[in-house]
Amino acid sequence: MLIVDTAPLVAATDAADPMHQRCLALLQTHPGPLVTTALVVAEAGWLIRRQLDIAAEAAFYTAIVQGQLTVEPVTAEDWGRIIELLGTYSNIGLDAADASIVAIAERLGQTVIATLDERDFRIVRPAHTDAFDLLPGPD
Numbered sequence: 476m477l478i479v480d481t482a483p484l485v486a487a488t489d490a491a492d493p494m495h496q497r498c499l500a501l502l503q504t505h506p507g508p509l510v511t512t513a514l515v516v517a518e519a520g521w522l523i524r525r526q527l528d529i530a531a532e533a534a535f536y537t538a539i540v541q542g543q544l545t546v547e548p549v550t551a552e553d554w555g556r557i558i559e560l561l562g563t564y565s566n567i568g569l570d571a572a573d574a575s576i577v578a579i580a581e582r583l584g585q586t587v588i589a590t591l592d593e594r595d596f597r598i599v600r601p602a603h604t605d606a607f608d609l610l611p612g613p614d
Contacts, residue, residue, distance in 0.1 A: 477610070478580045479511045479544070481572055482591035484519040488535055489526050494591060497611045501589060505610075510545045510583075512575040553578040560599065569595055577601060 479502070486498040502509060511519075516539065524532040538544050549557070553575065560574040573595050576588060581601055587608045590596050596607050 476583065476585055476587075477505045477507060477509050478576055478583075478585050478588045479509050479515070480576050480588060480590035480592060480596075481515050481519045481522065483589045483611070484511070484515070484535070484544075485522045485526065486591065488523050488531055491526075494611075498589075498591075501611045505589075508545050509543065509589075510547050510579070510585075512549055512572070512579055513546055514549070514572040514575045516546055518572045547579045547583070549575055549578070550582070553582060556581065556602075564595075564599060567595060567598055569599065573599075580607070 482494075483498040483502060486492040486494040487502050489495060492498075516536075520532050520535055523535050539546060556578040557571055557574040560569060560577055561571065564574075573592065576590075577599055580586070580588060581603045584603060586601075586604045587610060588596055589610045593609055596609055599607075601607060
């Protein structure tokens with residue numbers, strides 16, 4: 476399983492993004508499943524439409540319908556953890572989408588996250604492991 480944050484989804488969609496090839500290769504070759512949250516889907520969809528167009532946004536949602544990306548429900552307990560994380564990390568501006576990634580990773584016992592937001596995910600201390608393993612990693 477690979478928990479996927481917003482930026483790799485956007486970069487994999489946008490051929491003009493400097494991280495396009497690395498993110499596309501990661502998402503296409505990881506054995507999966509690729510898992511994210513509805514908060515990330517909303518954020519990624521908005522960014523894809525802003526950077527590209529509505530057709531690219533629709534293609535992103537089609538990947539979900541086709542099972543290429545699984546949207547993990549955010550439970551009531553996850554929302555409690557999101558609130559806790561937002562308070563704990565208010566000094567770095569952790570947003571709800573990133574906090575939702577942390578919450579589901581903790582609940583699912585996962586330590587590997589696909590993200591380009593290394594700063595936040597290196598600062599946040601997950602409850603179930605010392606630190607997250609972040610992909611695609613530095614150049």
